[in-house]
Amino acid sequence: MSQEQNLPVGIAATDPGVGRSTMPGILAEAVSRYGPAPWLTYGGETQSFADLGQWTDAIAAALLAAGVDHDDGVALFMGNRFEWMQVQLGIALSGAWMVPLNTWLRTTELTHVLGSSGCRVLIWDSAVLGQDMRPLLQALVPELDDAGPGAWRSGAFPRLEIVVGVGDGPWPRGVTPWDDFLQRADEIDASAVGARAGEVGPESTGLVIYTSGTTGVPKGAMLTHTGIVDHMREWTRHMRLGPHDRSIMASPLFWVFGCTMNTMVPLLAGSMTVLEERFAAARFLADLEEHGCTHLQGVPEQYELALNHADAARRDLSTLRVVQIGGSKTVADLALRIRDRAPDARMLAAYGLTEAVGVNTWTEFDDPFELLGTSIGHASPDNEVMLRDPVTLEEVAVGELGEICIRGHHVSRGYIDNPEATAETFVDGWLRTGDLARADDDGYFTIAGRRSHTYKRGGMNVYPAETEVLLGTHPDVERAAVVGVPDARLGEVGAAFVVLAEGTSVTAGELLEWADGKLARYKLPAHIRVVESLPVTASGKVRKFELQQRWSEESAEAPPG
Structure with a gap:
């Protein structure tokens, strides 16, 4: 051409x-x-x-x-x-x-x-x-x-x-x-x-x-043109990006970040993007330095890998001025390490989900530095965020735990060919996110957990129900429950607790081998533990917080290495 x-x-x-x-x-x-x-x-x-x-x-x-x-x-x-x-x-x-x-x-x-x-x-x-x-x-x-x-x-x-x-x-x-x-x-x-x-x-x-x-x-999730464009225009303004900026992107474009932020922001700002085929720390660092990138957009796990790489010390990262650092439970130490290498970098934390074009709360550049490790910021100017009781859907008071619900022109109109899920998720004009949080007097939110028990593996949302359904199809499995557990490299990974059918003896290794290739790799559990039974409520629902507590206790007792 x-x-x-x-x-x-x-x-x-x-x-x-x-x-x-x-x-x-x-x-x-x-x-x-x-x-x-x-x-x-x-x-x-x-x-x-x-x-x-x-x-x-x-x-x-x-x-x-x-x-x-x-x-x-x-x-x-x-x-x-x-x-x-x-x-x-x-x-x-x-x-x-x-x-x-x-x-x-x-x-x-x-x-x-x-x-x-x-x-x-x-x-x-x-x-x-x-x-x-x-x-x-x-x-x-x-x-x-x-x-x-x-x-x-x-x-x-x-x-x-x-x-x-x-x-x-x-x-x-x-x-x-x-x-x-x-x-x-x-x-x-x-x-x-x-x-x-x-x-x-x-x-x-x-x-x-x-x-x-x-x-x-x-x-x-069906997203409209105005929802995508106008919301990304607000995001571009917030980051203060313009034609002089150079972004670097190494996450998949099929993510909501890819096909909204990474496609729309350059058009709105006139900025350039350095696109990587995949994240590889050495290449990422070299391209960041070569192109003098000013805007870093990714997930904290990528930043950790880059800073820990052998090439990091010899690469000049000082051109960075805007760094998105939200998406992980603990980022305060990481933010300090980035600032040490890029003194002029201004960092912000953010929160969002696919059904609302990827970003719905954010911190300000002049917020106290400590907020990066504790808060997801306040509602963006073009949407409303309300914390509601997950059962009654009544708004909760400041400081009380509630489910994050979002309303705005950019929120999805619903799920294609799925009226049942649409009715469950989009209620009275509000998007129910399934995430639990508390708000302070300034309208800043702090994530407290997930109603749906999702976890993030290397920045990718994983929904345990999908993995549990797969494990349940194995002839030797009576029931399975999957929870997110801490991982030093990926933030969180899946741990499956499996109850075997009577008279069977499949091993955890055999289950992992059987599951490989049946779902995307990031959805598969990193650990499987065969257990006698699962802790359940009177109605038979698995008490997943007890499984996470059990994992923490057993991991603490395990010998190092």
Whole structure:
């Protein structure tokens, strides 16, 4: 594709003033305003905002040529690379909505996501982090071997009609290779892309992001264009980012942070992002120094690994001025270590979840430094946060424990194809997060626990119910309960307490081997303990806090090493 720095025809037809609350609108504004300035660096190559406009224009035109319409969903299974953000914004220009697929998921989980979302198009990366992903695609859609593009039909996914393969082949007969797909853009007049983009309204669905729930079934949160764009505009203002800034990102783009913060913030700020394929401490440190990164966005576990790496001492980190450090229970010591290497860095803690576009409370840059280790900050200006009794849903008093509930224009309109979960989670206009907290007189919140017993493994939310359901399918397992327990490297990992069926003798090691490959690796327990029984309430519910207490006591008694 041409690297000319002119505004693409399709983008030019989208009036930036009209669509300021849509992804096509802020894309047009960014391409017009920042044109030749660097937008993204990946793998030693840098692209400008003008390049982004050209690529997204072509992708949108190809989607239109394929017949994609406003009501269509496009699923993306891809590792971190240039094309990820280009595809997301191209889908937005076409008027369709995108489902980012977690590349760590496997057949069972992906089957549910593709089935419940009802996507018409699937764009698939041939390899992610060096692993061949084509066999997984064939396992999901075996009919691709039956006929050429457009001539096959999927039994599991009746609405799926188009599969596009990105990267090296060979591909099954029914897959359209990426280059062939892009050539279809020539069939569409460029002004048609702008016309379609102009039809995208603020309340149109832009993303459907799947997040697991307490039932163990992934749920697709529907996020609108205005919810994504306007909330990220508020976040960009809060971080005070501008065209002079350079962000570095090593987390997966399929996370809500990836497809909201990392895609939207550069468009709103005119800043550049250094994108890593994956987090690797040595590479991360080298790129941070080489590009003079000013903004660090990731999870505390990554920062710990980077600071502990042998190369850390010789790398210059002094250019950092904004560091997001929320997401871990204990970050005060880490914050001090970062400040020691980057004296001008200003740090903030934050809290949020997928259903509310990823960030909903935050601290201020001039807050006392100690707050970083204890507080998640106050409600962002564009949403309300209320602590409510988890049973009565009445607002609790200052200092009392309550469930965090969020209300705002950016909160998801509900879960796709899941009215039951929608009714349970979105109550009277409020999003029930399942997280418990206390508020002080200044409106600052402190997390106290999780109603749903979720835990975070290396920054990834893990819902024990999903793992418990899997373990319960083993013929030798009578019942299983999973809790989060402390881990020096990952923050928290899963510990499964398993009661075996009478007359069986499967070992913990055998259970771990059996479970491998059935769920994403981060969802599998790091530890399994076979126990005689589980502590339960009178109604039969597992008292998980007792299991966590038992783990702590037994770990303390265990000899070191």
